[in-house]
Each structure stands twice: as C-alpha cells, then as structure tokens.
Amino acid sequence: MTAGAAAPHNGHMVGTVERILRYPVKGLSAESLDGVELQACEGLPQDRRFAIVHGAAGIDPAEGGWRPKSAFVTLVKHERLAALESRFDDATGYLEILRRGRRIVRGQITVPQGRLILDQFLAAYLKSELPGTPRIIEAPGVMFTDTEEKLVSLINLASVHDLEQRIVGAPVDPLRFRGNLLLGGLQPWEEAHWVGSRIRIGAAELEVVRTIGRCAATNVEPGSGQRDLNIPQALRRGYGHTDCGVYARVVVGGAIAPGDAVAPAS
Helix, strand or coil: CCCCCCCCCCCCCCEEEEEEEECCECCCCCEEECCEEECCCCCCCCCCCEEEECHHHCCCHHHCCCCCHHHECCCCCCHHHHHCEEEECCCCCEEEEEECCEEEEEEECCCHHHHHHHHHHHHHHCCCCCCCCCEEEECCCCCCCCCCCCCEEEEEHHHHHHHHHHHHCCCCCHHHHCCCEEEECCCCCHHHHHCCCEEEECCEEEEEEEEEECCHHHHECCCCCCECCCHHHHHHHHHCCCEEEEEEEEEECEEECCCCEEEECC
C-alpha cells in the first residue's frame, strides 16, 4: 500500500458532498451548483460542453466528435486562463468572462456571432501564446473531458488536505483538480479503494471506474493564473503515484445536492 493511503473501506464508508462543480468551457473556471439531476451514462449537465481549439489543431467543427486535450487550449500550457472567471447562463446561452471581478467580454456562446466575439477576446488575451487563432467549439452529445466516456470526477478533500499538510507544506486549493464532486468526511486516499465498486450519492448510484492521474494543469493556482506548485511531482514524491481523485460512471440517475451522503451502494 502506498504511503499515506487509507486501508480499504469495509462497506461502512460515509462521506458528504461538499460542493458540486461544472466547467461549461474546458479550461475556464468552475461554477458551483445547488443541485443537479444525474442521468445514467452521462456526466454533469453542461460540463465541458464547450472547448477552445487552438489554431494548430486543424479541427473542423462540423466534424463533431470527441478530441484529446492536446487539441485544446488548457491550463497545461496556458495558465493565464486561470486568472479569468467565467459564468454561463443555460437559459440564454450567454457566457461572460470577468477578471478581478470586472466583466471584460460577454457573448452568446451557442451561436456563431456570439462565439466570434468570445474568440476575438481569447485571441487578444492569449496572442503571444497560441499557434493560430483560437475558436470555441461544441459537438452535440459530446463532453470535452479528458476521457471519451462521459464520467463524473470525485475529489476527496481529505486527500487534498493530506497532500497539503504532509508533502507540499503550503495551501492546495481543491479547485486545482477541476473535479465535479468535492467530498468531505472521508479518510485520506480511501477513494482509491472504491475502484470497481458502487457508491450511492443522493438518489443516484455511481460505479467508480478508475483513479485520475494528474498533469501539469494542477500546478496552476486558480484565480491568479500563477504556476506556483508542482503537484504531480509532490504526489509521486509522497505517495509513489500521481493520482488524486476518481472517475465514476453514473449507473442509476437521480438528483444530488450538497449535503447528500456518499455511501456504499446496497
């Protein structure tokens, strides 16, 4: 067993959903939700619905389909994105982008003219960093997550705290891991032992399918856009791996909300 890992749970694990987060545009900021209705074999509604393609990707938006993260503008190479705050309105399709609390652009991301406004802003904001003009794309039925399968990502806050206290020695914002569900009340690293088992959250049931390996995107501090830590290196040094969090497949849909219990499925 790796250093710092909890013993395998005995079926009595109970945690709590602390926050529910979605990322409407891959690479931009999180949005907190008061609750959500999960559906079988789907991720969070509106999560990674849009992505920013860099000019060198050579993607035709009309082709649709999932693409690997190397095709997109992400925090791995473009940390300045983390200094932006984005807000998406499901009802109108408008996305607004703010910096230091001040709105700097607003466009209807669901239509070509609105996307063009947003594209032009991103091109100016990242002009010295991109190989070509960025474009925002969407593909019906596709989530631009790092996995082609539609999954929900779970982050154990106790694991983040353990990393922070025992290895890094500095604050580690859980938002660095860009998870959908932030979970409290658990033992550090016990989530790694859920792989292959089912858990119940609110009215939904999920199957935990694998741990999440971490890349350089986690080195970027949310809000400042500064690349101030080396999270994969810290994980490997402290625990012998670069995993933090788990992916889960929704097998039974249902409503979930902050405060819901997280427990083994009966």
